[in-house]
Every structure is written in structure tokens, then in C-alpha cells.
Amino acid sequence: MLFRGTTQTSCGQGQAAMGPFYCPADQKVYINLGFYEILKNRLGAPGEFAQAYVISHEVGHHVQNLLGISAKMDQMRGRVSRVEYNALSVRLELQADCFAGVWAHNADNSRHILEGGDVESAMNAAAKIGDDALQRASGGAVVPESFTHGTSAQRQRWFNAGLKNGGIRVCDTFSAKNL
Numbered sequence: 001m002l003f004r005g006t007t008q009t010s011c012g013q014g015q016a017a018m019g020p021f022y023c024p025a026d027q028k029v030y031i032n033l034g035f036y037e038i039l040k041n042r043l044g045a046p047g048e049f050a051q052a053y054v055i056s057h058e059v060g061h062h063v064q065n066l067l068g069i070s071a072k073m074d075q076m077r078g079r080v081s082r083v084e085y086n087a088l089s090v091r092l093e094l095q096a097d098c099f100a101g102v103w104a105h106n107a108d109n110s111r112h113i114l115e116g117g118d119v120e121s122a123m124n125a126a127a128k129i130g131d132d133a134l135q136r137a138s139g140g141a142v143v144p145e146s147f148t149h150g151t152s153a154q155r156q157r158w159f160n161a162g163l164k165n166g167g168i169r170v171c172d173t174f175s176a177k178n179l
């Protein structure tokens with residue numbers, strides 16, 4: 001679902017302003033088009049494939065929902081400390097990045113969608129929306145305990161892992177020793 005400004009979702013209205021997200025309650029991906037402008041103009045990640053990466057990351061959350069991974073995460077909420085929950089959130093988000101790479105691999109295999117520069121523009125977007133990059137861009141200090149999505153390097157690494165392999169078995173970020 002594409003929108004500008006705000007929109008009504010089964011996950012409430014407030015989230016709409018926060019950029020792209022997946023709402024498990026209505027199983028829809030919400031893409032705020034204003035975020036694409038920010039991505040391109042303010043964060044320096046232009047390109048159609050940067051946008052495709054954002055969509056496929058959100059669809060990755062839908063896959064996690066179908067696989068029951070999101071439900072396991074919800075069970076942990078309130079049972080672990082904020083810092084521990086953030087660490088789990090990073091693993092969840094990096095897995096969605098990996099799933100995005102798996103999509104790109106298979107879409108290219110079946111329909112040859114990748115053009116020159118596409119992978120680079122997705123990798124660049126992954127870097128620009130890493131928690132460390134975003135914290136630096138907003139002029140704040142980089143606080144690893146507050147990370148919820150992973151660093152630029154981690155987001156690139158997991159997108160690339162899915163892209164290279166094309167199967168979701170390489171996306172087990174929850175068992176990975178090193179992210």
C-alpha cells in the first residue's frame with residue numbers, strides 16, 4: 001500500500017509517519033512515498049532498486065510473520081531487558097534484509113530484473129539506513145545498545161548473503177555467532 005502523509009492501518013495511524021513498515025494485523029506493507037524522497041535526497045540512496053530493497057525488506061517481515069518468527073519475538077517482549085530485546089530486533093531486521101536478498105536473487109533468476117548498478121544501489125541504501133549511519137546523520141552519538149536494525153556493514157552483509165545464495169537457510173541470523 002502506497003501513501004503520503006498518514007494512513008489508517010490495522011496497526012494504528014501513528015506508525016505511518018515513521019516510514020515503511022509491515023503491519024502483521026492486516027498483512028500489508030505500507031510504503032510512505034515521502035520516505036523514498038528522504039532516502040534519495042537526504043540519505044543519499046537514489047535508484048529504483050534502492051526502493052525495491054525497501055519493499056522486499058518489508059515483505060521479508062511478512063515472511064517472518066508466516067513462519068512464526070514474529071510471534072516468537074512478540075513472546076520475548078517484556079520478558080527480556082530493553083537491551084536484550086534490541087539485540088533480538090537487530091537479528092530480526094537483518095534476517096529481513098537477507099530475505100530481501102533472497103528475493104532479488106530469485107527474481108533475477110526467473111525474470112532477469114537486475115541491471116547494472118542495481119545491486120550497488122541496494123547495497124548503498126542498506127548502508128545509508130544502518131543504525132550507526134542514521135545516528136551519525138542525525139548528529140547524535142552512535143549508541144550500539146540502542147540499535148534495532150543493525151549497522152550499515154551488517155545490513156549490507158546480510159542482504160548480500162541472501163542475494164548470493166538465493167535460499168533462506170543462509171538467513172538464520174538468530175543462530176549466527178557473528179552478525
Ligand SMILES: [Zn+2]
Binds near residue numbers: 093
Ligand atoms: Zn524492518
